[in-house]
Amino acid sequence: MSDHVLVINAGSSSLKYSLIDAGSGEALADGLIERIGESESHQKHRGPDGEAESSDAIGSHEDALRAALDAFETHGPSLDDLELAAVGHRVVHGGSKFSKPTLIDDALVAEVTELVPLAPLHNPANLEGIKVARRMFPDLPQVAVFDTAFHQTLPPHAYTYAVPSEWLEEHGIRRYGFHGTSYSFVSGQAARELGRDLSDLNLIVLHLGNGCSVSAVRGGRSVETSMGMTPLEGLVMGTRSGDLDPAVHGHLVRELGWSVDEIDKALNSKAGLKGLAGENDFRELSRLRDSGDANAQLAFDVYCHRIKKYVGAYYAVLGTVDAIVFTAGVGQNSADVRAVALEGLERLGIRLDPVRNADPAEDGVVSTDDSGVAVLVVPTNEEWEIARQAVDLVRG
Incomplete structure (x- = not known):
């Protein structure tokens, strides 16, 4: 079975993507599309033949992902030949609901939507990337990996703010932490370096x-x-x-x-x-x-x-x-x-x-x-x- 994963990180006006061999960590290709929705967007794709750039107008995240797939088709490597194992999505805020990577379905989309007030600058864009990828890869497993998940092991005395208790109970006001995917990776790498x-x-x-x-x-x-x-x-x-x-x-x-x-x-x-x-x-x-x-x-x-x-x-x-x-x-x-x-x-x-x-x-x-x-x-x-x-x- 293939170890290849298309990793998507959707921003409010950008789409970053990488094709990763999960076993070795090799990036077979990656790219960035910026200024989505503006009169002139910028796309960069790095594949086996080097870098390719363009500046065509890209109106939406769906158009951006289509442009990324076209870049794979034109400049390689071919996603069809690699038989992707999954599409992985970076999601910034998982609140207290998500402590591990989770398969994406309609219920998860609804729950992440409920968390938008906690990350109004990030979660809507992450959701847009998820919705577009689900339409374009309907038969592939899609996985949400949350920046906050690594910190769900915080003890109550570390995540609790000294504010009225109903603020936490009714509005979710507490410490969540971010950069969790980085911490997970780096901690493991540090242990290996130290033996x-x-x-x-x-x-x-x-x-x-x-x-x-x-x-x-x-x-x-x-x-x-x-x-x-x-x-x-x-x-x-x-x-x-x-x-x-x-x-x-x-x-x-x-x-x-x-x-x-x-x-x-x-x-x-x-x-x-x-x-x-x-x-x-x-x-x-x-x-x-x-x-x-x-x-x-x-x-x-x-x-x-x-x-x-x-x-x-x-x-x-x-x-x-x-x-x-x-x-x-x-x-x-x-x-x-x-x-x-x-x-x-x-x-x-x-x-x-x-x-x-x-x-x-x-x-x-x-x-x-x-x-x-x-x-x-x-x-x-x-x-x-x-x-x-x-x-x-x-x-x-």
Whole structure:
């Protein structure tokens, strides 16, 4: 039976897709269609013959998926020849209902629709991708893999906010956490790199991209995580503020007359590194720092300080830590962030090797040989994790 899975990640105006061999993790092809619904869309497809790009108008997600299938037909590889095992869908918010990958049927679509108020920017787009794929692949198993599922192991004292209890009971206001597919993949990879059983490890995993979060993982299970009911809470991010005094909202309403939507948009898309330095691309932020830009330096310092606070807090939650793992774009590529965020934590047994940190070896270890806590750089691969979970589910 085939191990090939078409992985779909539908955004509000984009469609990202990958054809993954779930056994090996090889991406046989991938692509991205952006600006869906605009006068000029952009499509990129990478297959066995290299990259192909086009800029035709694509009016809907259904048109986008048809364009993706045309790209497979024209540029390869042929989906018909590969006999897909399943279509795997990234779904951002599964609430408290979904703790594992789930076969998609009408009931699941209805339940994910009910969760739209918890993720109004993400779940509607994910649902659109699901509906289109079900129409175009009616005979293939379709699997939903939820970003929040990994964190359904959080204990009540970790996911409960100190708010009136009816807020949780009636409105689902609690910590859910995100980036779960990445945490699942990276935790397993870290255990393999260390030659240890995941069930015996305590890990602090830092997913640092444009969106950033951290999770305390005990024996492969999430016991604490920084993102909350939404992806806004926690670390400083590219355009999101992370932790903020909740009274700021009321102050902005009273003093500036802002609406809730205006505040929400500002904290999600105009804050974080972008708000502090005018730039959310970390590579550009680094260039600005090198040029002596004071705002860029402050943004970097705030970013690393927040990471250090969470590392210390999650060390306390776990009691003992076997490894700290950095992943995603910034976590994998910024030696400066790793160095500054962990600086001064030697008394906790955390010792970076400057040479290894500047150029991580294949095993990803960037700590010294005598460090009591290993520090690793592990590339994430959410598409492979989605494909693996989809194949495992459909094969029972």
